[in-house]
Amino acid sequence: MTTVLLVEDDPDIRRFLRSTLAAEGYRVVESPTANRGAIDAGTHKPDLAIVDLALPDYDGRELIREIRRWSSMPIVVLSARHQERTKIEALDAGADDYITKPFGVGELLARVRAALRHAARSPAGEMLVLGPAQVDLQKRRAWRDGAEVRLTPIEFRLLAHLAKHLGMVVTHRQLLAEVWGPSYVEQTHYLRIYMKQLRDKLEADPMRPRHFLTETGIGYRLVMDEET
Amino acid sequence: MRIVGWTGYAWALGATAACTVTGLAMRGRFDLVNIAMVYLLAVVIVALAYSRGPAIVATVLAVATFDWLFVPPQGAFTVEDAQYLLTFAIMLAVGLIISRLKRNVRVQARAQAKLEAAAQTERVRSTLLASISHDLRTPLAVMTGASSTLAERGERLSAEEREALARSIYEQAREMSERVAKLLQMTRLEVGGIALERDWASLAEIAAAVLSRLRERLTGHRVVLELVEDLPLVRVDAALIDQVLANLLENAARYTPPGTVVRLRARREAQELVVSVEDFGPGLPPGDIERVFAKFEHGAAEARGGGMGLGLAICRAIVGLHGGRIWAEKLPLGGSAFRFTVPLDEPPAPPSEPALA
16 A cells, blocks of 8 residues: 655645545645654555645655655655745755645645656656657667657757656756756756757657746756656 | 046036136126026036036035135136125025935935835735735635535445546646746746756757657647757756746637647757747737736636736746746737747857767
8 A cells, every 4th residue: 555644734735635535545644844754655665655845843855854864755845835945945855746735635635646657667668659759768868750750868868868757857956966967057048948948859849848847937847758 | 426427527517618708708798696596597407407516516616616716806716895705605505405305305216116115015015915815716616516425425425526536636736836836936926936057958959858748738739840050059057948838828829719820949049049939829908018918917718717927927937037038929920929038158069969970
């Protein structure tokens, strides 16, 4: 049975999340504080954690960093609207995805399923299917409508890093540090230029991308067909 | 003390010079007292038009030239007849009194303006309260009623009825949270609590993200994207520009009949990017087009349940923060266009990578 750790201080939000997740067949462990959450994460060995960022004892971002020291379990954060900075910090601290309050059940379950799928996936060992395009991450080759597409080394590195977090959000800072190096984390325009190139080469309609998705003000998310 | 520009002093000098010319023309035919009156007129005019400094300068200049040129003995500052000392004193007094009076009037006008601004704020506040109480209490009433029915009478209802009630609670709650978010955003923008997080962004990317997020709300309309290929990058707070586009597109969907086209366009024009959302609906209300950007200003469809009239006011505040302009236009063939500009910065140095062979 899949166990979900729910770190949230508001009892009403906990209640509705508990019934929703339980109805989907997940076992739910509830922690009302960050302290409790850190302990429960160790003792219950959950498959996924949902962490509210505004916790009474200490910051949710701190808890994420703590969990990341010993576990790679997927972490989805709950955050308020218009708080891009907080979301980015939580993602940079190691969270995989976020949901903005208020949210509907459909959105929540989609995020939870995508995060669990991401955790279960063997990295880099498979073919990416992106609409009309296919990418072989191991052989570093890409095709579109059957014809091979040449990707530059940087385009490929960017694609590979997004694919490593398939279905999850990767922040600008993470992508820049990973693809160009730690001294390039401010050069957001590199990403704009290279994401456009990737979309032009691999998306069916680059103006309305279905795989290389923009998380405005935060980062990017690569999704496969099954996830759109 | 306020620093006065040099124009007041220039006028003081010019007025005295003009009086001197007039005085010289009058000499011999008029009494000296009348010539003194001409100088007094100059002092009065300068005191009325400018502050105390120029008034005093005008008085001193007038007294000095009058004394030097007209009062015997001419060509000297000595005064034979003591009565002219009184003339000088009166001129100085008149200059000072008038500039003093003028200052009082200005202070009063300022106080009056402040009072009016306070009254205006009060009016806005009460409109706000009226608007909140109507726009938020209606959905609250629906939610309270529907949820109490579910909680207390749920077992007597059919499954379909239960689902319909739950759905209406969900929809009203979602609508209300939109409204509260807009209200908070407007407040934040007004008190200046928003610092722009500027970064290089692509308008095409922001637009695509907005369209995908609003897919459900735009399903009834045909959305046409007309973005010039290779639009320059802009240095903006992408999350805020996203809100501007979303508000404009939502409005277009709300105020135009289903099935019509909504066109999102962007092109470069000199040193700015011009972004437009055009629709082919009934067009803007007659009268002052600018009014649609005021807070709590509603379109005609509002009676059927829409927003709070904050969307465009938020757009205007965000575009303003970016140093751009936003305006509405009636389109020649019917429908309306909302356009905004974003100033273009010097483009950043592109990354270098050898091209593929």
